[in-house]
Amino acid sequence: MEGLWYTHFTAGQVHGDGMAVLRNGEILGGDPAHTYTGSYQFDGPNLYANVCVSPHATPSVPADLERPVTIFLKGSVAGDSATVSGHPDRHADVQIAVELHRAS
Numbered sequence: 001m002e003g004l005w006y007t008h009f010t011a012g013q014v015h016g017d018g019m020a021v022l023r024n025g026e027i028l029g030g031d032p033a034h035t036y037t038g039s040y041q042f043d044g045p046n047l048y049a050n051v052c053v054s055p056h057a058t059p060s061v062p063a064d065l066e067r068p069v070t071i072f073l074k075g076s077v078a079g080d081s082a083t084v085s086g087h088p089d090r091h092a093d094v095q096i097a098v099e100l101h102r103a104s
Contacts, residue, residue: 004103049073
């Protein structure tokens, strides 16, 4: 799992692409509107992540992401790809899906 990963996420009608570095159980990354920090663990093909998504100071940040949001994700790893899904804390009705593809 360690390395640089391209990310593509969807959250309802919102979608985007970014980059994430996974190393020693830590996640660091971002996209044009957010930074990602958090932790991950994997057990065989199973992947679990706890990610804090924080907005940059830009006028295009959606109103629901004006503050940092913690997202709990779980999914699986298959070779150089992974998929995880979950929801933000206190918002189980908002589903988020992330596809990861190894960049290096």
